[in-house]
Amino acid sequence: MKKALAVLVAGSLTLAGLSGCSSQGTSADGKxxxxxxxxxxxxxxxxxxxxxxxxxxxxxxxxxxxxxxxxxxxxxxxxxxxxxxxxxxxxxxxxxxxxxxxxxxxxxxxxxxxxxxxxxxxxxxxxxxxxxxxxxxxxxxxADAVIYNKTIFKELGLEVPKTWDEFISTAEKVKAAGKIPFYFTFKDAWTTLPSYNVLAANTEGDSFFKDLNSGSTAFKNGHKEAVEKFLTLINYGHKDQNGKAYNDGNTAFAKGDSAMYLQGIWAIPEIKKANPNIDLGVFPYPVTNTPGESKVVSxxxxxxxxxxxxxxxxxxxxxxxxxxxxxxxxxxxxxxxxxxxxxxxxxxxxxxEGLKETFAKGAVTDFPDHYVPIAVGLEKQLQVLAMNKNADQYLKKLDTEWNKVKDRK
CATH class of the missing domain: 3.40.190.10 (Periplasmic binding protein-like II)
Incomplete structure (x- = not known):
């Protein structure tokens, strides 16, 4: 699971000169x-x-x-x-x-x-x-990856998509077959991040956060495409996706309730605990329409x-x-x-196996949320976006919260 350690460092915390930090010492047996x-x-x-x-x-x-x-x-x-x-x-x-x-x-x-x-x-x-x-x-x-049920893919004659258009086409085919394309668990706010991180990392530009810090860009510019694609993906979810939690999703996917699961690879051990016999695989998110262009967020x-x-x-x-x-x-x-x-x-x-080639060639990039201060509340804002689907409101809120944090520094 990918939960950022949300340490709220109040004010200008200075630890230099601290004395006796560790509460541990020597036990009675001399250890x-x-x-x-x-x-x-x-x-x-x-x-x-x-x-x-x-x-x-x-x-x-x-x-x-x-x-x-x-x-x-x-x-x-x-x-x-x-x-x-x-x-x-x-x-x-x-x-x-x-x-x-x-x-x-x-x-x-x-x-x-x-x-x-x-x-x-x-x-x-x-x-x-x-x-x-x-x-x-x-x-x-x-790594964030698309976890997919190989059995369902075989039953529906689906291939692993290499482009964004193929990705959405695959979701359409799953939906047309009466099955759920993606299982979402937005009751846990942090589960909005895996898919959004990949979409943002591959569309925001290499210098986005540097430019954001300098004031030369804003979320309303750099994250507009990511938001649009995020909203597209959640259209292929299931009923009550805002009411299901992470553990619910692991179990549901393990039972075959959806063809794909937009999570990190950390979910796989939990899925296999629920169903040791599941035949699953992973593939990189195809964020653009150029095959092999998208980087894996790792x-x-x-x-x-x-x-x-x-x-x-x-x-x-x-x-x-x-x-x-x-x-x-x-x-x-x-x-x-x-x-x-x-x-x-x-x-x-x-x-x-589906990620090895990408890792081998070094086509990886960091998680965008690692650069967003906890106080901005990215995952909470995404949770609201998933419910009201108001892209403009979301982007405006992010810019407002970012500037608040920036002004306090």
């Missing part, structure tokens, strides 16, 4: 305790296994995983109390940028693990923060950051080194259906 704070609830079980393995190899270190239900609020409160975790695993987004500027994390530009990371993902972190230093190790990457889903004030730096670094080893990275991506940010670690799940 050094370090806290690992991560924001992905679906990865908790995976990290539990990895922690167990790490502690067997390092019997003097006790790793305590924190994965609270409302991670952003918890982290904000702890920051106010000057009680940062030793290692933080979060997404490469605007919240990470704010924390990096605030001095929350150690500069990892010279960390040995960084040399094995694909340069594109390192650059994404620099682009997000606008800093030359790197304050986290990109760990796992995800950002840093998980990075590893070291607290700048940890009392147990050596132990925290050991944990990071363990996580970034090839063997551990492979285990994580296998369980979480992610792509590794490392050069020499590949994703071999057959269900993701």
């Amino acid at each position: 050094v305790k370090i806290e690992f704070f991560q924001y992905k609830p679906e990865a908790k079980g995976t990290f539990d296994k990895l922690i167990e393995k790490f502690e067997k190899e390092n019997p003097k270190i006790d790793v305590v995983q924190s994965n609270p239900p409302d991670a952003e609020t918890v982290l904000k409160t702890r920051m106010a109390k000057r009680d940062l975790p030793d290692v933080v695993a979060m997404g490469g987004n605007s919240s990470f940028s704010e924390l990096s500027h605030a001095g929350a994390f150690e500069d990892m530009s010279k960390d040995k693990n960084l040399k094995d990371i694909k340069p594109a993902y390192v650059q994404m972190l620099k682009d997000i923060t606008g800093l030359k230093e790197v304050y986290g190790i990109p760990y796992a990457a995800n 950002g840093v889903d998980l990075l590893l950051a070291l607290s700048s004030n940890t009392k147990h730096k050596a132990e925290a670094e050991k944990w990071i080194n363990f996580l970034t080893s090839d063997a551990t990275a492979k285990e994580y991506l296998k369980e979480q259906n992610a792509f590794s940010a490392k050069n020499n670690v590949t994703q071999d799940d057959p269900s993701l």
Whole structure:
């Protein structure tokens, strides 16, 4: 799942000079305790296994995983109390940028693990923060893709579409056959983002956010095409798509209720839990009418950051080194259906075959929402758009909220 860690960094937060940030210390049995704070609830079980393995190899270190239900609020409160975790695993987004500027994390530009990371993902972190230093190790990457039911495609004689017109034609054919083309789950506001991110990334232009920051463009210009295409797609949804949540969608798609599911690849493990026998595949969104032109949106889903004030730096670094080893990275991506940010670690799940060519040629771009401050409320605005379908109102609201945030800086 792709939920941005919505850390609300109030005012001009300054963490430099904090003392005694980590609440962890030394346990009664003499072990050094370090806290690992991560924001992905679906990865908790995976990290539990990895922690167990790490502690067997390092019997003097006790790793305590924190994965609270409302991670952003918890982290904000702890920051106010000057009680940062030793290692933080979060997404490469605007919240990470704010924390990096605030001095929350150690500069990892010279960390040995960084040399094995694909340069594109390192650059994404620099682009997000606008800093030359790197304050986290990109760990796992995800991707927005069209998940499709191969059985339904075969039954209806459908081919994987390569252009936007073919994409809409495919949806029309599914609809004409009396089936649902796309299953939407807009009760959870964040689920508006996967499809919108791809549409925006491939139509807004390479310098959109730079131009937006300089005041030379606006959402009403750069995102107009994305909005139009987003509204086109939701016309091929189902009844009560604003009343269904993410878990509902995973189960419904697993049962064969729709031919396609506009989600991220993180949904696949959940779909397979609901139906282990489903024959599914993925393909890149064809946003334009030039075959192969559209880029896959793939950002840093998980990075590893070291607290700048940890009392147990050596132990925290050991944990990071363990996580970034090839063997551990492979285990994580296998369980979480992610792509590794490392050069020499590949994703071999057959269900993701449809994205391999795109990844191989490097035709990837970052998630646009990573550059939108939480206060703008992009996903909430999209949720309203999905209900009232008023494009002009949506774009005007985005520009208004963006300028409010900009004026406060």
